[in-house]
Amino acid sequence: MLAVDGGERVIPEGAVAPWPYILDEDRKAVLGALDQATPWHWPMKPVQELEEAWAQFTGMPYVLAANSGTAALHMAIAAAGVEPGDEVLVPADTFLASASSVLQANAIPVFVDTGIETFNIDPALVEERITGRTRAIIAVDLNGLPADYDALRRIADHRGLALIEDAAQAHGATYRDRPVGALGTMSGASLNGSKTLSALGEGGLFATRDEEQYRLARRVLMFGEELPGQGRDYNARIMGWNYRIDVLAAAFARSQLTRLPEMSRIRRDNGAALTAALDGIPGIRPPVVPEGLTHVYFFYPLLVEPEGLGLDDVPVEAFREAVERAVRAEGLGIMRWQPQPVPAQTLFQELRGYGRGCPWSCGHARPGHAYRPEEYPVAEEICRRRLVLGQSFSSLGPPNDPRTMRTFADVFHKVLVEERASLVALARRCAREAE
Template sequence: MLALDGGTRLVPEGAVAPWPHIVDADRKAVLDALDAATPWHWPMRAVRELEEAWGEYTSMPYVLAANSGTAALHMAIAAAGVEPGDEVLVPADTFLASASCVLQANAIPVFVDTDIDTFALDPALIEERITSRTRAIIAVDLNGLPADHDALAAVAERHGLTLIEDAAQAHGATYRGRPVGSLGAMSGASLNGSKTLSALGEGGLFATRDEEQFKLARRVLMFGEELPGQGRDYNARIMGWNYRIDVLAAAFARSQLARLPEMTRAREANGAALTAALAGVPGIRPPVVPADRTHVYFFYPLLVMPEELGLDPADVPVEAFRDALEEAVNAEGLGIMRWQPRPVPAQTLFQDLRGYGRGCPWTCGHAAPGHAYRPEEYPVSEEICRRRLVLGQSFSSLGPPNDEGTMRLFADVFHKVLVEERDALLALARRRAAEAP
């Protein structure tokens, strides 16, 4: 019997360890940073150590730690020379920050549809969106899987565009042997507490190979100042922000980074074990991992496929089946949820074009006229958002200390709900369809 109908839940309370995985070394790193935090100065040792370690890990010579991945992406947009009215290509299925960082430069996000297998920017659709105003491409490594960076880089090179990697969800993954964070001309990565490299609170990392880009990004990081040597001249050259990372967050992230290879191996093994255990379970499609890259499963995305169960969409729409499956799986004690229920261009910000007031940046006199965001122009992203449920993050983590035994428990839930108690699930789906407005 489904737990939802009064049966015993399959996943006992406390059986799944939350993320991030905190050990004594992390606690010591934070306490050491606390002891070293006075007298206050910038940058503190823990911040410099994090920047140096990320530079070594990615082989990117210039790194800046910031207070969020969103800030790091804004720094990258500024360092790419994006100015008011310029256009930047962004995947339609991503987190808002991949697009809002463009608005922060008074520039215009132009969305491109995504690939149904990888959930990443589709290189075949890029060139039809390029105009004389296009300056950059943001490639997002979504869910923990790198985008097809070589194909995107080829397009960028042909058109003289800057390729910016949004590495927020995929620290530890590789593409053709190269680590995430090193796959674009620049990269921005999040250290949000839920991420595969965590600062426990908030944080971010900007990286580049170019010294001039580094200097521009550093101005954005700290009040528009130049920061000659180790001092400050308190002279803002441009409009800058205060994007400095908290020293305790930096210390925690630095400690986690020391174990990132080990934690990545566990994630890869867990994801592969879960996918193998779900083989033959109908009604869901596990994530696809191309042979030229690795997946670290910040999210383990599932696409619901009610057609495999013989359901007529006129009787039970995909949405009703998806919601019933989410409800039943959660009741069994396994955290699953929808993520990004609509493509970014379908969000109110882009539908209303209010921007940051009076329609800017679209109406500020620099942008090309006539911008509009039509969700139907991104059919693959729309279909992904309609069918997607995700495991992962902190609530059903694929990270350590969870192991392959934990993954078998995850798979047992889906086997129970979609095979053993399928009739009860379909009855629930029909009720949800009848209740829909």
């Protein structure tokens, strides 16, 4: 019997370790930063150590630690020279920050549909979205899998565009032996507590190879100031923000970074083990990893396919809801992530922006911008069918191991094979509830 119907759950409470994976060395690093925190000064040593370590890890010589991945992306947009009315291409299926960072520069996000296999921006559709206003492309390494950077780089170079990597979900992954964080002109990465490189709280990393871009990004980080030498002149050259990272968050992230290669290897092994264990279970489609790329499974995305069970009369949405309810009841954390493409969100449908329709109505943008969800059919289909494992609630990171992944697969086998009739009945109830 399904647990949702009163049966015994497959995974007992507490059997899956949460993320991040915290060791005594992480605690020691935070306590050490606490001891160094007075007298207050900027930048503090743990912040500099994090920046230096990320530079060494990625090979990007110029790094700034920020208080979020959103801040790091905004810094990259500004460092790319994006100005009011300029346009930046963004994948339609991503987290809001990939697009809102463009709005923060008073510029216009222009969305591009995604690939059904990789969930990442589709390079074949990029050219048709480029206009005379386009200044940059944001490529998101969604779920933990790098985008197609060779194809995107060819387009960016040919068109003279900056290629900005949103590496928020993929620290530790690689693209043709190159690390995430070093795949674009610049990169912005999140250190949110759930991420594969975690600050436990919030944090971000900006990285570039160009000293001038670094200088521009640093202005945005700290009140628009130039920060000459070792002191401050308290003279804002541009509109800047306070994007400084918390020193304790920086110390925790720096400690975690020492173990990132090994933790990433475990994530790759766990993802491969889960995919193998799910082989042959109908009704769901596991993720794929293109040759030459590695995946670190911040999310392990699954697409539900009621057609695989011959349920042509059950709406996809009802089947997805039934799978989610049933799997969660068996003790496996699963959820729906991003229920609609970003351009379908209210912000882009109503074009209110940050007041009076800006930046679309501020006089610098070309007229006629509108966001039509039907222009992104693949992203819409992914959002309609997607459920995800991973993050903090069903982590593929250590200390969870391939045995844990087989237990995850046992849940799906029970729900979709052993108790299929009960799942179908639940899906039909979900369909009736939605009417």
